[in-house]
Amino acid sequence: MLKSINPTTGKTIKSYESHSAKGVEQIINAVDKTWHHWRNTTFKHRSDCMQNLSSLLKSKKTELAQLMALEMGKVKNEGIAEIEKCAWVCDYYAQNAEMILENEIIATEATRSFVSYQPLGTILAVMPWNFPFWQVFRFLAPTLMAGNTAVLKHASNVPGCAVAIEELIREAGFPENVFRTLLIGSGLVKNVIKHPAIKAVSLTGSTPAGKSVASIAGSQLKKCVLELGGSDPYIILKDADLKDAAKKCAAGRLLNAGQSCIAAKRFIVVEDAYPEFLEHFTHEMNAAYFGDPCDEESTMGPMARTDLRDEIHQQVLDSVEKGAEVIIGGEIPLRKGAFYPPTILENVKPGMPAYDEELFGPVASVIKVKDEKEAIRVANDTEFGLGAAIFTSNIKMGENIAEISIDAGCCFINDFVKSDPRLPFGGIKESGYGRELSAQGIKEFMNIKTIVVK
Ligand code: NAP
Numbered sequence: 001m002l003k004s005i006n007p008t009t010g011k012t013i014k015s016y017e018s019h020s021a022k023g024v025e026q027i028i029n030a031v032d033k034t035w036h037h038w039r040n041t042t043f044k045h046r047s048d049c050m051q052n053l054s055s056l057l058k059s060k061k062t063e064l065a066q067l068m069a070l071e072m073g074k075v076k077n078e079g080i081a082e083i084e085k086c087a088w089v090c091d092y093y094a095q096n097a098e099m100i101l102e103n104e105i106i107a108t109e110a111t112r113s114f115v116s117y118q119p120l121g122t123i124l125a126v127m128p129w130n131f132p133f134w135q136v137f138r139f140l141a142p143t144l145m146a147g148n149t150a151v152l153k154h155a156s157n158v159p160g161c162a163v164a165i166e167e168l169i170r171e172a173g174f175p176e177n178v179f180r181t182l183l184i185g186s187g188l189v190k191n192v193i194k195h196p197a198i199k200a201v202s203l204t205g206s207t208p209a210g211k212s213v214a215s216i217a218g219s220q221l222k223k224c225v226l227e228l229g230g231s232d233p234y235i236i237l238k239d240a241d242l243k244d245a246a247k248k249c250a251a252g253r254l255l256n257a258g259q260s261c262i263a264a265k266r267f268i269v270v271e272d273a274y275p276e277f278l279e280h281f282t283h284e285m286n287a288a289y290f291g292d293p294c295d296e297e298s299t300m301g302p303m304a305r306t307d308l309r310d311e312i313h314q315q316v317l318d319s320v321e322k323g324a325e326v327i328i329g330g331e332i333p334l335r336k337g338a339f340y341p342p343t344i345l346e347n348v349k350p351g352m353p354a355y356d357e358e359l360f361g362p363v364a365s366v367i368k369v370k371d372e373k374e375a376i377r378v379a380n381d382t383e384f385g386l387g388a389a390i391f392t393s394n395i396k397m398g399e400n401i402a403e404i405s406i407d408a409g410c411c412f413i414n415d416f417v418k419s420d421p422r423l424p425f426g427g428i429k430e431s432g433y434g435r436e437l438s439a440q441g442i443k444e445f446m447n448i449k450t451i452v453v454k
Pocket of ligand 1: 126127128129130131135153154155156157184185186187189190204205206207208209210212213226227228229230260261262358360386427431
């Protein structure tokens with residue numbers, strides 16, 4: 001049984017019967033059968049279905065945002081923006097997949113040689129709860145446009161979103177079994193990966209989950225794309241517009257109550273800019289109003305579950321015990337629900353959870369450094385490598401640091417990190433491998449086939 005529990009009230013919204021092992025087998029077989037038909041459909045047909053899906057998302061954005069607010073605590077305006085972004089990724093691949101996947105002619109000694117992109121079959125997606133629609137849509141739009149089919153194992157705390165996604169796809173006019181949701185816990189994922197019809201796996205989630213899934217997929221020689229955790233460094237240099245930087249840093253830290261892989265997590269500030277930046281940053285973090293995600297005035301909801309809230313609080317307590325200082329927040333509020341306040345820690349040093357680990361909630365680590373060189377060293381002093389940002393008025397220098405010196409899958413200058421359907425997204429080191437979105441993303445689950453005519 002999977003349960004939707006409202007993190008604002010602690011009450012169970014609905015329980016969902018899990019699929020049995022036999023039920024899972026039947027679904028995978030049905031999706032695999034559909035693949036043999038779906039792979040031969042035209043781009044025009046897939047694109048029409050995808051554009052219907054986009055229109056449906058736009059028309060239902062308020063009710064889908066309400067579902068997220070109730071099931072995982074996302075504030076309504078962020079939920080609406082998430083659904084609009086899902087519609088965008090559907091439009092992007094509906095309009096561009098055919099062009100991206102055109103045959104590529106390569107000049108050789110043969111009469112004709114070219115590269116063709118062919119679908120692989122049924123792909124398993126294992127997804128997290130933090131952006132319960134976006135994480136799935138950025139996988140499913142390219143996957144279905146490529147001619148693959150898919151099964152989804154969504155996070156156990158968002159079964160309502162998982163079921164809603166399957167219904168949306170059906171309603172948009174896709175074939176019945178082109179995409180199905182498996183209502184299962186993580187214990188059954190191993191069997192799904194081993195099923196012969198599953199050709200590859202995409203996992204977005206924590207690094208331990210990624211390692212576990214990758215080792216099973218590896219034993220079956222099945223390809224993985226892994227989008228894992230992050231501890232994104234934001235470097236603030238002395239020539240930055242510090243007020244603007246503080247605003248963007250706070251927004252990047254507090255989006256989705258801080259529960260984003262690409263949230264700003266470590267703020268590395270050169271000493272000349274430190275006092276002024278900290279003053280503006282504290283003001284911006286304090287300005288957040290956390291409350292019921294369905295209330296218009298709330299800018300931040302609760303965290304998605306009380307165990308996750310307790311986990312981040314423990315990271316704060318352990319860091320403080322080792323010498324970190326709390327500037328604001330750091331205490332569990334005396335109210336019902338999985339709330340945690342915007343929190344700033346300074347004097348954060350190696351050996352503390354706030355330095356070494358991912359902080360998956362509204363807690364900012366502020367680290368003072370001597371100069372730009374030390375800032376780069378600290379930025380890279382992490383096992384993760386997902387996103388990063390640099391705030392400076394010297395754009396040329398910023399670009400140079402971003403391109404050459406930062407070990408991450410992306411680096412933004414003078415803004416917080418965001419994903420975009422047109423740009424590749426993914427990480428290095430313990431943040432995973434492979435890319436989603438853009439032309440690179442759609443090619444991950446394709447047979448890149450060489451054809452040579454003598
Ligand atoms: P999680 O515990 O790893 O769960 C993610 C998904 O993996 C869920 O569906 C979960 O199922 C499943 N899962 C967990 N352990 C598994 C295992 N051993 N074998 C198979 N499946 C397993 O992560 P989370 O707490 O939901 O999400 C937070 C993490 O995701 C953070 O580290 C965050 O940075 C990362 N994330 C990364 C990205 C990115 O794009 N790089 C985006 C969003 C989030 P159950 O729910 O049933 O356990």
